[in-house]
Amino acid sequence: MNRNGSYKTKQQSAILGFLMENKDNHVTVNDISDYLEQEGNHVGVTTIYRHLDKLLEQGLVRKYTVDGTTSACFQYANTGEECHRHFHLKCEKCGKLIHLTCSHINEMCGHIFDEHGFRVDLYRTVFYGICRECSEREEK
Amino acid sequence: MNRNGSYKTKQQSAILGFLMENKDNHVTVNDISDYLEQEGNHVGVTTIYRHLDKLLEQGLVRKYTVDGTTSACFQYANTGEECHRHFHLKCEKCGKLIHLTCSHINEMCGHIFDEHGFRVDLYRTVFYGICRECSEREEK
DNA sequence: TTGCGTGCAAAGGTTTTGCATGGCA
């Protein structure tokens, strides 16, 4: 980090710190802004966008958009393999976004690639459906 | 169509017509607006957004966000029942929509339901990724 | 001191909402 003449600043480490704390979830620029504000640590959104752009270039975060949302989602990119198995379930009833780690998914993506030549991008893919709670609520 | 007290209008059929003509590609609100304008058939963007919302609810179009673009993409969706049985791959490079029937996917959905209580709606779910052709093109 | 970092304000773009008018049935 901090290559070719860039400075270390409080804002930078605050943003990166929040991203790392939430490495299991994606966050929006608003999430970051609100959190820092709440911490009594105001950082302008401009600065947040600019840091995210840099982190993106360095490959330290991933950016994606989830269907049905308007703003971009960012997530700290851990280098572990698990993140390739991390996928998203979106409940169409309550809107809840579920983060799930499951080896079956990985297996299936491998199959799709081997058999059909299509490389699935799990970061971008969201499974729509009905979550357990909403299913149970419906049955009554 | 035209259930519960909705009217048929020129704008409606113009929009749907354009979507159907371009069912192999995704289009943006701007594409629709520009095309209709060019045809001497002005339709306000508000109207386009409202129709797309309705069509989305009825499952007649799909909505995507493709990385690197700012505006949402829409694509006419086949209404055939087969679409409930197979699943969809969307190439992020060329925009192609691939319909695939594969037992692995059903197996995996069964697993997600059994293990995680989440009932996946294959009709609404789209797998994002890169298709074989675009992969091969990239390698060069 | 030097030059990048910051943040406000403003601009640019997409999507939504309010409201008066138009048009289908």
Add this chain to the structure above:
DNA sequence: TGCCATGCAAAACCTTTGCACGCAA
């Protein structure tokens, strides 16, 4: 006639850009 549909304008958002000032090294 009774509603829904339409479209303009304006608002609401998200994101980027310009510019003066702040701050790390």
